[in-house]
Amino acid sequence: MDYKKIFDYTRRADAIIIFNGGEESIDKTFFYLTGARSGIFENSALIVTRDSIKIVTSKLEESAASETGIETLIFNKRSEMEDIIRNETKNFDSIGINYSSMTLSLYRDLMRMIPDKDFIDVSESILEARKIKEPEELEKIKNAAKIASDALQDAIKKIKEGITESELASEVAYSMMKLGATGPSFNTIVAFGKNSAIPHYSPGNKRLRPGDFVLIDYGALYNRYCSDVTRTMVFGRASQEQRDIYETVKEAQQKSMDAIKAGKNGRDIDAIARSIIDEKYPGKFIHSLGHGVGMDVHDHPALSPSYDFILKRNMVVTVEPGIYIPETGGVRIEDDVIVTDSGHTRITTAPRDLIEL
Structure with a gap:
């Protein structure tokens, strides 16, 4: 990953620090910039300038850090880490911080370490850089999409009368990991009836x-990158109502997906799907049409009635219209697509016709 890319979106910061705490406060931008495949990197930092990138970590993560090829500064105890950060930032006046991923306690720690700095929020700059996927990122997302698509066929074989939602969810996760996933990219949703x-x-x-x-x-989840797929089926023969709901969602997805290309406004794409659903099932499409996918499964907003968002080449977004009728059930069909100059490339390939199990 070209770490200099972030500075295309921020001019004021002399350097950027990505500062990790414990397991629940790890900034995924650390892995976005380093490409580290292994390691958790708790209580570690990344110091980024326009000319260099350095990992600051403990001996616990030394091997994982060495795999990245990035210069690494190793500490044995907390005071040594603080000394390294002070020394590495001594010639900088303004430090960029990813406020959106930093806890208050981490921020206070950083203020105590380098109190003489002007801290600048660069979270929006990081978000903008991460929206446009590099070729190596696209390959990882494509692999994640293929694994998820292929896993569905394996999981379907396990569906039988009496299976519980939790049991099927575990079968889906197991199928993905057999096919090469690191794990599920989020907690699998399985809902019956x-x-x-x-x-x-x-x-x-x-x-x-x-x-x-x-x-x-x-x-x-494949090498820290996500895919996101939804399929809805019927166990047994579908009723006419179930078919109507399904075909309406499928039409809404196809027509809105057909309109996706660079330069289009996500709000307008959402409106295509929403108008088709509202004509037959007014008010039953109760969420946005889609979101960005990357290192986070909800990487950024994208296709929403309330968000002015211009699609750009090499963004990856979901297209997931749905109809939800309490006491009856719901249908959602979701695919991941790469935005291109002339349209899009759908990278999730699970069948989209109604499956009767």
Whole structure:
């Protein structure tokens, strides 16, 4: 990754510090800039200037850091880390900080270490840099998308009457890892029957019965990059109502997806899908059409009725219209696409026709 890219979006900072705390406060920008495949890098830092990038970490992560080829400064105890940060920043007046990923306690620690600096929020600059994917990032996301797409066929074989939502969710995760995923990119959603009307449902012990919708929202993590896919099926023969709901969602997805290309406004893409759904099921499409995908499964806003967002080449976004009817169930179809100058490339390839199990 070209670490200098971030400075294209920020002019005021002399240097940028990415500062990690414990396991729950790790900034993924650390891995975006270093490309580190291994390691957690708790209590580590990254010091980035227009001319250099350096990892500051403990001996615990020395081997993982060496794999990156980036200059690494090793410390044995906390006081040594603080001394390294002071020394490496002594000639800089303004320090860029990713405020959106920094806890208050980490910020206070940094202020104590280098109190004479002017701290600048560069979180928006980092976000802008991460929106446009580099070729190596696209390859990782494509691999994550392929793993997820292929895993569905394996998981479908495990679906039978009486299986619970949690059991099927575990089968989906297992299938992805067998195919090369590091793990799921988020907690897999499996919802049966009326539970499928809850977009962010957590799978439980409900058992599958004939006539149920089967909604699976899942993704693979591959070398720290995510995919995000949703497919909705019917266990047994679908009713006419279920078919109508499904075909409406499928039409909304296809027509909105067909309009995607660089230069288009995400708000207008959302409006295409929303108008198709609202004509038959007014008010039943209750979320945005799509979001960015990258190191985070929700990498950035993208296709939303309330967000003015211009699509650019090599962004990766989801297209996921849905219809949700309480006490009946819901349908969502979600795919990941790469934005191109002339249109898009769909990288998730799981079947999109209604599957009756």
